[in-house]
Amino acid sequence: MVSVNNFSISFGDTKIVENINFEVQKGEIVTLLGKSGCGKTTILRAIAGLQKEHDGEICIGNTCVSSKDVYEKNREVGYIFQDYALFPHLNVEENIAFALDKLSKKDREAKVQKLLNQFDIVDHRKKQIHQLSGGQQQRVAIARAMANNPKILLLDEPFANLDSQLRYKTKMWVKNLIKKYELSAILVTHDKKEALSISDKIGIINNKKMIQFDTAKNMYNNPKNFYIANFLSEINIIPDTLLKDLDVKTNENQIAIAYTKDCKLSTENNSIEIEIIDYSYYGENYEVIYKLKNFEHEQNLHSQVENIESIIDKTLFLNISKDDIKIIEK
Structure with a gap:
């Protein structure tokens, strides 16, 4: 579903990442893992179309949506930000409805109701965002991301603001959601345990390069070099x-x-x-x-x-x- 080929990006004279290559299949969770500031979120933003200027290609299905020669805005992508990016002046159902502005009022209301039921937040529909717990806010953010039936789900440190017990429950819930709807998901994190427990494949980024891309199990058991071994395990x-x-x-x-x-x-x-x-x-x-x-x-x-x-x-x-x-x- 997603193919990133020879992806490089610089801000001014500063090279962020270079020659990044990986693919994400339907129903697969791929995690970009690395230290803070290594360029993980920049790659995610480029896939979402929020970062236009880069070298290389980003393809969704058989269509190139981003390169120096082409830029397509409609990518069937849902993006979940680290801070959820919910609108504080809107209540829960208004936040979800915001992503459905192209639908008629009747269709929009029906879709919002379906999402409220699907993500078990019906009882919170009229609440303001500040009245919700971290886990409830995340469900609202995911409901909004899923509103337009995306084929690709992008998750930027989605569990970082949750306590350890809620993080585990939410992580398993999100994993099951991705598998149920056969989404292609790309997760960004610097938490190695999180990456190993949720990922089908992992790409580790260090010194601007993706130094290994493999299944979680094979990467743990057969690290390519000392950096990866030391990063993933004790x-x-x-x-x-x-x-x-x-x-x-x-x-x-x-x-x-x-x-x-x-x-x-x-x-x-x-x-x-x-x-x-x-x-x-x-x-x-x-x-x-x-x-x-x-x-x-x-x-x-x-x-x-x-x-x-x-x-x-x-x-x-x-x-x-x-x-x-x-x-x-x-």
Whole structure:
């Protein structure tokens, strides 16, 4: 449904992104992931037609809607902004109706009623926006975005203003909505857990480039380089001295990592004795920071344990095997 080809954009002399390429199929959720300011929202705005000047092409279906040669305004796109962009002087049903200005009054009222029912906000129809909770405001924003039956849904940090419990519920609700109506959805976020849990595919942007585009599962299990591995998960860089002990070889362009979940701490004696430096409680478990006693290096390592009392004041060892180590590009 959506194809972005060789997309580049600059503001003055400042290059924002360059040579971005990805596709979104019908019923698919693609997430653009990266640090704040990396250009994710700029790409979203260009797809929506809000950012006209750029290089490359944006195609919807078989039609090029945006390039230096062509600009089409009607794109069958629904856009949900981070702050929802609702009109504070209009009530709920007036906000939704605003997107239906081309319909007759009778058809507009019928459509608004349908959307109020569909998104379970009938009881709030006459309320002003400031009278709604964050989750209710988001439902109004989505109802307005869906008013003209878009084929493409663009979501810019849509869950950022919700508390953690409501964020999870709303995220699953939005995901089911996209699948039910077979929309092509593009989500922008800097939250890796959010991206992994909702996405069919993820594109990670760093230094103006999309450095990997893949399924969420494959990207997590097979990161292209250290930046992606470190961005998506908690990892340890394995020191060279330990690599030699485990008979793991790397070249000058590679780095050896292990997920912290695979770095187990144990009282079972082996050659990799550790010394705990610090630990912190994080609800489900403790994060333990430690160093290796018998290897000369300055790199601290991290592991997670469920019961800190079971290891404190005991002689501890790192339980890691060759199979736990991934060799990736720097």
